[in-house]
Amino acid sequence: MPIQTPDDETKETRDPNNPILPEDLVTPMGLPIAALQELHRLELRNRALINSIPDLMLVLGRDGIFRDFNSSALTRPLVPPDEIIGSNVDSVLPPELSQLAMSLLNDALKNNNVATAEYTIKREGYSGHFEARVTPSGPDEALFIIRNITERKNAERDLLASQQMLRHLVDQSPLAVILWNNEFQALEWNPAAEEIFGYTKEEMSVTRGTLNIVPLRMRPSIEFVFQSLLDQHGGLRSTNENTTKDGQTIYCEWYNSPLLDEDGDTVGVISLVQDVSERVRVEKEHLMMEKQLLETQKLESLGLLAGGIAHDFNNILVGIMGNASLALSEIDPKSDLFCSLQAIERAAMHAADLTRQMLAYSGKGQFVVERINLSRIVEEMLELLKLSISKSAQLDINLVPDLPDFQGDATQIRQVAMNLMINASDALQEKPGTISITTRLTDSNEPFTGRSHPAPATGPGPWLCLEVADTGKGMGPDVCERIFDPFFSTKQTGRGLGLAAVLGIVRSHHGIVRFFSKPNLGTRFQVLFPVTKDEAKPHLNHESNPRAAPPGTNILIIDDDATCLNVTSRILNKAGYTTTCAPGGLEAVVMFSEKPTTFNLVILDLTMPHLNGEQTFVRLRELNPTVSVLITSGYDEQESIQRFSQSDIAGFIHKPFRANDLLRMVQKALARANT
Structure with a gap:
């Protein structure tokens, strides 16, 4: 059966030599079957793509x-x-x-x-x-x-809520929130940051704008910290000194976190900042108080040690000075031995002076209370001072003439003033300079940047102030820490207790020592004494020549130190007194109870074991309310007799004493008992 191809060629369906190909076939409408198949294939492919x-x-x-x-x-x-x-x-x-x-x-x-x-x-x-x-x-x-787009919309909604929450947190945060880029430029600067530092976001948004809040001297170290953050090597938390827009210095605690991109590179820093100025101030005050407490405890411990040593040393000196006095009274003044004994007595007196300094440091020195005018005392010392200080020093004297009086020991106050003035002169090192000496009234709240010993003045005032300042070499922190230590000195020829004695004297007067010193900036000392209206108590010691002992005068001597007991007894026996010795309070009470009316006078040491002087005094007065008692101690008179009413005791004699000193006090006590 023949067919017609699209090319108008006629082919037989069963011709093996000329077979029919797919492209030879056409649809009823004249389309090639192959083209139709290709079109269908493309349609299926496109449909598959669309469906995917x-x-x-x-x-x-x-x-x-x-x-x-x-x-x-x-x-x-x-x-x-x-x-x-x-x-x-x-x-x-x-x-x-x-x-x-x-x-x-x-x-x-x-x-x-x-x-x-x-x-x-x-x-x-x-x-x-x-x-x-x-x-x-x-x-x-x-x-x-x-x-x-439901998921996207939900994500956008969540993101918006998160952004709103974050914005609320940032805006309402009491902490400063700062976002920096790599150029020190603030991209985020919340209201708290503006309140803390005083700058607006616009002022901080310029390149390196955040350096405005950094003191000039700290900028190199801050840039190093910032670079460490960018390099992810540290700087995450620090407490820094910062500067506000109006120039105030504040302390801020910084919490920093580097911001990283998807590649792990740092693109900025987010910081949370808290103003901790008040906390830093309180911490500094606590540290200062702790330091002052430690210094006070140290001074008290050293003072207790010095006082104990001085007391025991005074008992030894009683034996040396008393025996020397007894020996001198029995030796020909022209003999060589007499000169040697005088030398022993002089050496003992020098040793007694050292113990007085030690007692002064401990705050328990011998105290002669009288009314004192601070300006007058300094004025009286000026001529002596001019002879003692460096010839290169120029004095600047400012003394308020009408200062109120205060009560104290004039000799010790002179020692304080002279010590400070000599130290000021030594600080000039023979170079030209100025020593300023000022007296005035001051208030305890007056600003002072230096150190205060033993503690800042807390009374309402007013306070009498003696200020001695110099333009000398000044002192470094290490020296300032030790200047009140006993026997500490920066001078090659330094000796004695120096400023330790000054501090002890001032403490015993209930005063304050303040000082400020820096290398090459000089030193300024202030000594504050409280103004009081109390009347000064009369001192019990008055010079008089000892007289012969009244016949039949019996004296009970009570002292736990055998040397003191022996020397005191020998001095009195030599002067014609009859003595009975008791090595302690308990023994004295037993002896006294056997014949309570026999003794005309009791010489009583205060510091004894088992039964101290005060307890012994009470027991003796219970046995004989009228017995006359003379107190003796190595501590100062004021501290010793403050436990007794002035009318209760016949007098006080300070250890160590010479024979004539003891005899004069005994005669005075007996005279008082007979009036």
């Missing part, structure tokens, strides 16, 4: 009829797929969506461009967000691409 797209794809005509669709799962929330093609948009979609679809279709066809819109579908048990993109696909139809 997760978005919903629809073709809608101008007449509102759906002409095509893909089989995306997104159609399931709407209508079944087999109901879409050929259906009118109004019958498939809710009214609001059908109107939106036709509006997008008309816009796309009219403008020959892509039209877009977002919309929300809410049904029972379902809610979703979608995006529609409409593109013309023919003169009277358009392709709708519908994408489910």
